[in-house]
Amino acid sequence: MLLDWLYLFNLRVRPSMAGTRAAEVGSYLMDPNRQLSQLPLLNTVMKLPCASLLQLFGPVLVDSFRVAGVSLSFPSSIRYASLTTMAPVFLKRAKQTGPPREAATYKLSAQLTQIFPPRPAFTEKDIPFQKGKVYLITGGTSGIGLELAKILYARGAAVYITGRTEEKAKKAVEDIQKTVPEREGRIDYILLNLDDLSTIKASVEAFKEKESKLDVLWNNAGIAQPPAGSLTKQGFELQLATNCLGPFLLTHMMLPLLEAAVEENGPAFAGTVRVVWLSSQVAELSSPPEGIVMTELSNAPQDNVRNYLNSKVGCWFLSAEFARRYGDERRIVSVAMNPGNANTNLLKDARWTKIFTYPLQHSPKLAALTELYAGLSSDVNLDNNGCYVMPWGRIHTTVAPHLLNAMRLKEIGGTGRAKAFYEFCEDKTKDYY
Template identity: 40%
Template sequence: MPSTFSQAFPPTPTFTEKNVGSLKGKVFIVTGAASGVGYELAKLLYGQGGTVYIAARSSEKVDRAIKSIKASVRSSKGDLAPLILDLADFPTIKNAVNEFLREENRLDVLVHNAGLMTPPAGSKSKLGHNLEMATNCMGPFILNHLLEPILTRTAHAESTPDRVRIVWLSSMITASVPPGGIQFDEKSGSPKILRNAMQNYMQTKVGNVFLASEAAKRLGGDGVISMSVNPGLMKTELQRHSPKIQSIIMGILFKPPLFGAYSELFAAL
């Protein structure tokens, strides 16, 4: 019970930006960083001098986030850059990666922060996949695959091991998870679309754990650490599709996004 409670409601963090030295010269990509937990993480990394790519779908939201972060952290010697991609629209991922590789020759940390929870029933991606699974698992898998070469090159160039990391945002996978973690359709081999909206979301979060584990097996020998992390229960835009009364209760009980960002910061550094 204590472990479950602390996962749901994280205690006061013991690792914050005060424990982080200069990140000058380090390069980070944070998906979904135009708002919520990702925005707060980007602010923390930028505040310590890191180069942070704000990856999100909307150029307007990204530009607004960059202006807001720069206005609130005026003393930073870091850099902020846009990376426009839609995790559910796979061609945009490749375009964004190509753009990133034209600008950078290293990538120290990739944070798969973006996510979608309980969209309207029947929501599909442009290629016809379940929108939740495409956004939370398939898109991040493609992004990760395309960035693996630069991650491993960066790890090989580092004199200190274990500095290059991939962080996958999961959730409380001890709750509302369907039997087996992910239920697959026997005919198609694809994950089933479940009637229970929260179970459907939670099996994508189990998918993040599976992806983190598989990336760890594949890239660990090259000095890249891959891990999944439960950031705790936060009130963010992730719950925008929730019923109004549920959203109100979450706003009262849950902690602000900064606490989730501290969980990510610990995992990343």
């Protein structure tokens, strides 16, 4: 396992240090007794013997390296830039292969391109001036949300960020104003504690005192792997409450303002009023066949990683259900996304996870571009309402079949698990409107 991470560290952070020759790498990976469960990165993708995996997609991988211009003799290293070029090529080539190779290569490549995304094709330069638009970003005092707020403020929008404390929220607002001086945009904050359902109504009322509409709500705030057994004041598992129940309640209490924006924008700008939900790649890679085990919601396992996984699958389910319920009738777009692996304080309570994932982490600014794409790109619209966005702004077209099935209603052959989760959230938040 350590050797695997040293390889990743060399490729990602210290390219000049990676001196392993192709033959050495090949003999290491082709050991038929070495399972992918021993490789931290690939264990999340597919549990097959390494030799079998390489036999399945070897020709495609070789072609991908050639097309990307990466030397197969590894004279020094595989540069990270080459990997980001290779991943989408690998995905394209995988589509051209026939069975039985296709399923394995396609699954792997669809995940690799999220770990090593290509350069962003949609940036702040691609959005027009945003004067008159009103945006709300939860958790915008740091990390990805802060970077997104800077972009939107610089383009002239009225931007609201949320913070748990007034001191932290004020400091973030001041930092944004200093970073982007003399702009026509407005930046302000709302105090919000998503882990305390009893306080969310007051936060919504505070926002309504300042604005009469809301064009895009980014449910960006989240928590990962807090101390084991962490519960909210209402007795819910902390990650489920912060990542799902709180955003669910906030979003539904903001519905009148979202509808007001739809009315103001008119048919010419249909699909521009949106709710963005922050999911994660782990939702696709590690979730059980049914997506979420419903009994774990009321009886949370003593496994914070599992609870985090449930909350991220839950965000995806809420996005899909919100799109189904409010898309056609109210013309509101709902989109879930994997923002990308960003170096933020999300894993502040999971030190070792943060250390070992560091080689795969990117700037929060790049992840903010994923959120920008989900919220403002015309690629996302009412026709593909409920879609899923990948780093750094691409629509995911190869979603894991078990999740697609979970998001389908029973009446059309699915399991209806997303609907069941939505109804669970309805029940747990009904007393706080």
